[in-house]
Amino acid sequence: MRAFVEVVPRKVGGTINGLPVGALPDAAALRGPLHLAAVGQKGARERIRAEAARVGLVEGAGFVAVA
Numbered sequence: 001m002r003a004f005v006e007v008v009p010r011k012v013g014g015t016i017n018g019l020p021v022g023a024l025p026d027a028a029a030l031r032g033p034l035h036l037a038a039v040g041q042k043g044a045r046e047r048i049r050a051e052a053a054r055v056g057l058v059e060g061a062g063f064v065a066v067a
Helices: 024-029 044-054
Strands: 004-006 019-023 035-037 063-065
Touching (some): 004 024, 019 024, 024 044, 035 044
Parallel strands (some): 004 019, 035 063
């Protein structure tokens, strides 16, 4: 499945480029080849890494932080 996972609550439930936008905990259900984490806010990358690990994603294999 292709989708976006967002940390901004007002964006969750919408769409981006025609793809659904879910919350961070929803990432566990998005199994596929790779998750990319693109963040611009200070501290957000650490939050995403922690949540990804909590749901069983391994950095470098299940997701990559790209920004």
